[in-house]
Amino acid sequence: MKKKETTKKVEGGDQVDTAKLTKETIKKIKECIKQLAEKVASLESNDDKVKAFDECFKENNVEVDQKYLILINVLFDKNIYAEFRAKGPVIKHFINQEVVIDEAMYHFVTALIDLLYNKCKGDNLNKYVSSIVYLAYEIDLITEEFFTKYALSNMRYMPQKQSLFANQEIEEKFFNDLADFKNWLRTAPYEDEEYSTNEVANELKTIPTKEIEQKHEKKVLKDEDIDDI
Numbered sequence: 001m002k003k004k005e006t007t008k009k010v011e012g013g014d015q016v017d018t019a020k021l022t023k024e025t026i027k028k029i030k031e032c033i034k035q036l037a038e039k040v041a042s043l044e045s046n047d048d049k050v051k052a053f054d055e056c057f058k059e060n061n062v063e064v065d066q067k068y069l070i071l072i073n074v075l076f077d078k079n080i081y082a083e084f085r086a087k088g089p090v091i092k093h094f095i096n097q098e099v100v101i102d103e104a105m106y107h108f109v110t111a112l113i114d115l116l117y118n119k120c121k122g123d124n125l126n127k128y129v130s131s132i133v134y135l136a137y138e139i140d141l142i143t144e145e146f147f148t149k150y151a152l153s154n155m156r157y158m159p160q161k162q163s164l165f166a167n168q169e170i171e172e173k174f175f176n177d178l179a180d181f182k183n184w185l186r187t188a189p190y191e192d193e194e195y196s197t198n199e200v201a202n203e204l205k206t207i208p209t210k211e212i213e214q215k216h217e218k219k220v221l222k223d224e225d226i227d228d229i
Contacts, residue, residue: 029066032056036074049075050093064103067094068111076115078123084135092141105146110171112136117170129174130181137181144185 036056043049053074057067071094075087091108098104112132116125125132136142175182 025066028060028062029070032060032062032066032070033073036070040074046087046090046093049087049090053090053094064098065107065110068104068107069114072108072111072115073119078120078125080115080120080125081128081132084132085139088135088139088141092139095141101143102146102149105142106150108136108141109150113167113170113174117173126173126177129177130179130184133178133181134184137185147185 036052039052040049043052053071056062056070062070068091071091075090076083095101095104095108116129116132133142137144137147
C-alpha cells in the first residue's frame with residue numbers, strides 16, 4: 001500500500017554529455033569505481049560498505065551526481081532486481097545525508113537509468129523497471145512527492161545541480177517502462193485504508209512480492225551457472 005508523505009561511456013554508461021565532462025572527472029569516477037568495487041565486495045555489513053564509500057567520496061571530493069553513479073555501479077550489476085532490497089539501504093544512507101533530498105533522489109534515479117539502459121542494456125532489465133522502482137519507493141529511496149514532480153507531471157524536475165549523466169531519450173524509455181508503477185501510484189490506497197490482499201496483487205501486477213523475488217534469484221543463479229560453463 002502507498003505510504004503517506006511524512007555522451008561518454010563511463011563504466012558501462014553512454015550518451016553522456018562529454019562537453020560538460022572533463023577528462024579529470026571521468027578519470028576520477030573510474031578510479032573510484034575501481035578502488036571501491038573489490039573492497040566493497042569483500043565487506044559483509046552495509047555499515048562497513050557505507051564507511052568505505054564515505055571515505056572515498058571525501059578523499060576524492062566527489063560531487064553529488066558522481067556519488068550516485070559510483071554507488072550504483074559498485075553495488076549493482078545485471079542482478080540488481082534480486083539484490084536491491086539488501087543493498088539499497090547503503091544508498092539510503094547517503095540520500096538521507098543530503099541537504100536537498102529531492103536532488104539526491106534525482107541523481108539516484110539518473111544513475112539507476114544509466115545502469116539499466118546503458119551498462120546492462122543487453123540484459124533486458126526493462127521488464128523489471130517498475131518492480132525495482134517499487135522497491136526503491138518501499139525503502140524510501142524515492143518518495144511519492146518526488147516521483148510526482150519528476151515523472152507524473154508534465155514538468156521535469158530540475159535540480160540546482162544538474163546531472164551530467166542524464167539523457168532525455170533514455171529517460172523517455174524509462175518512463176514508458178514505468179507504466180505499472182505509475183498506475184499503481186495513482187490508484188493505490190494509503191496505509192490506513194482498507195484493501196484486501198487480492199486487490200493489492202491485482203493492482204501491483206509486476207511489483208514484486210517476496211515469492212517473485214525468490215523465483216528471480218533462482219533464475220539468476222541458473223543463468224550464472226550457464227555463464228560459468
